Amino acid sequence: MTPPPLVVIAATLVVLLGLATMLTWVERRLLGLWQDRYGPNRVGPGGLFQAVADGIKILFKQDWIPPFADRPVFVLAPAIGMMTVLLAFGVIPVTALWSIAGDLNVGLLFVFATMGLGVYSVVLAGWASNSKYALLGGMRAAAQMISYEVFMGLSTLGVVMTTGSFSLRDIVQAQAGLWFVIPQCLGFVVFLMAGIAETHRLPFDLPEGENELGAGFHTEYSGMKFGMFFLSEYAGIVLVSALVTTLYLGGWQGPVLPPALWFAAKTGALVCLFILLRAALPRPRYDQLMALGWKILLPLSLLNIVATGAVLLLRAPG
């Protein structure tokens, strides 16, 4: 039985926003764990309510728009960021029956389309702030996200070719025997790195680049608008993790446990991996980032497509 769409929408929204909020706490605790310290542990049991405290604090901050900023765009930018991430969740199949848009036959394309729109949030924020550091951050984000989007799409083509469908549900169902992470391991690695760059997370957080750009594109933001950027970044992590789970780790499939739990566990593990990456790796230089993208990851993803195509052709009957 398919649950009614409104319930699904409400549940996704609540869970997602709650998750994004809690992730701020989870991330700080995990970073603390991996750096031999505690992280926030004062508010509530184990610091669990730190996220709530932060939320209250940020709500009560002065919602300031710099006088030199382009007001409408300045206000719009964080909303775009949040919106695109939430939209992309519409097609993620949590279980076979549980997804907002049902079984969209171009689900994967839809996700890429909305994630591509997400660039606007960062670029417009950098532009509307009317300050040089924000603009530099925005420009970096544009270059980085556009170039990484190219082979983010290309790297998933192997999956699409094997499945023969853009529908995320079909892709998951095609992994009943073997998760795509094994035959498509190259695509998996490329997609993961592109995903990190796409959410501009450390080590690819050059649009923010605290030590050279202040805070990059959100230098001029404060209060809840900054909070929106923050939340959409965390929601973006969840989104990319959910996407990797769907495309490469067999989605909801797994023995014994109920499907939704499998999905949550796999996504959670990936989120932890994201945080581990942040704890361990330094930020590359900007030209290194671009070189890595165009000179290594792009050829790799093309190679992946060619190899997958060859194998499919050889296997094809007749």
Place this chain on the structure above:
Amino acid sequence: MFGILRTLWLTFLHMGHRRVTVGYPETRPALPPRYRGRIILSRDPDGLERCVACNLCAVACPVDCISLQKAEQDGRWYPEYFRINFSRCIFCGFCEEACPTYAIQLTPDFEMSEYVRPNLVYEKEDLLISGTGKYPDYSFYRVSGVEIPGKDKGEAEREQPPVDVRSLLP
């Protein structure tokens, strides 16, 4: 590439390491006796104020947060008031090093937060303790050549009677 994976793995292993944070209000850090914290003025073994109001500490203080005024009684100098502004003090310990009488001493106590800034200005009553601090036996007037009631010139410890410079006798 392997460097990156190794970094990730090593960072992951840190999960099992002991955390270095000291959870301060619950577990208190072990402070060594010579920790540079709240400043006190000590007394000599006889229970009299050690400070002789020489102003050396005030001169040595890099942030000029010590203020005192000399007063005199029976040949002994003592501070009429002695004021330390702890909102400026940087706990460098220079005052302790400059002091010729071991009067001013830093102690292993740092819990002196206040809600109102003026409360951080400590007067002599706040600073003066009844003990001798880190140097139990030292008494300035017992070893110095200064003349005070009950101790004439030349009567201090390890001191010889003064020489009459106008006399030619050996």
